[in-house]
Amino acid sequence: MLAFLLAAGLLLQQSQSGQEPTPAATAQPAPAPYHGAADADPAALLKVKRIFVDSFGDDAISKEVQSMVVSSLVATTEFKVTENRERADAILKGVAIEKTSQELHAYSEGTAVASRNGGAAIKDSSANTETIQDAKIAVRLVDLNGDVIWTSTQESKGAKYKGSSADAADKCVKQLLRDVEKLKNKSTQPSTSAARPN
Numbered sequence: 001m002l003a004f005l006l007a008a009g010l011l012l013q014q015s016q017s018g019q020e021p022t023p024a025a026t027a028q029p030a031p032a033p034y035h036g037a038a039d040a041d042p043a044a045l046l047k048v049k050r051i052f053v054d055s056f057g058d059d060a061i062s063k064e065v066q067s068m069v070v071s072s073l074v075a076t077t078e079f080k081v082t083e084n085r086e087r088a089d090a091i092l093k094g095v096a097i098e099k100t101s102q103e104l105h106a107y108s109e110g111t112a113v114a115s116r117n118g119g120a121a122i123k124d125s126s127a128n129t130e131t132i133q134d135a136k137i138a139v140r141l142v143d144l145n146g147d148v149i150w151t152s153t154q155e156s157k158g159a160k161y162k163g164s165s166a167d168a169a170d171k172c173v174k175q176l177l178r179d180v181e182k183l184k185n186k187s188t189q190p191s192t193s194a195a196r197p198n
Helices: 002-019 023-027 042-046 060-074 164-195
Strands: 050-053 080-082 090-115 118-143 148-156
Touching (some): 042 148
């Protein structure tokens, strides 16, 4: 029993000494978590005035969505869209997915009347199929150094007056405008608070 306890104590000592960190390992700080575009300088997005919209893909849906994003950006007063990549402040890249599915809607109702002489029943049923279009767009704004300065993912199941792709493209541009507006508001807040007398 004593030999067993001694052997266990030696093993415990060896495992503890093997787990001790080396001085070089304790001197290094833990790596900071990666946050992508959240780490970007907000001023970089505010400097963007001219955007080049890169190809979303070669298929018909990707080309259509890219065209819709361009149209939505042109409609804003915040940005100019250029087809000259060298003149752009930033490049908008994206991926679009659209899928069409069918939903079956069916209902049935019936009425029955009974009497001594027999009975009668009336049944009515109906079924119709509705086509549902889902679109999802993921976009990112990249500066000329290749750093991502803004990202957004939007999806739509169609809108009342426009298709799902047009709706998702419009949502992406509106999100970009909202984010730029938030940054503008944040950048003006410190200067107004500093101007207040104490």
